[in-house]
Amino acid sequence: MKKTIITVVGKDTVGIIAKVCTYLAENGINILDISQTIVSDFFNMMMIVDTNSSKKAFGDMVDDLEKIGQEIGVVIKCQKEEIFDQMHRI
Secondary structure (H helix, E strand, O other): OOEEEEEEEEEOOOOHHHHHHHHHHHOOOEEEEEEEEEEOOEEEEEEEEEOOOOOOOHHHHHHHHHHHHHHHOEEEEEEEHHHHHHHOOO
């Protein structure tokens, strides 16, 4: 399993989750876990996804999600699990 951490942050608007999840589903990326909160009109979502069956290369997925984020006014970042783990080790 190839896990990727996706974060989405920005002003809350209608359709953020729908846009991101639609892209993932269309590209064979399975959502393993998802958490989202809204604090004072700011949207924050963290997803753990399995990119093992992805139709897109990792770099293309990153670029596509960044573009979707720009279109809907949020920042979307992706990190491979092993890099995320290394960055957050104590």
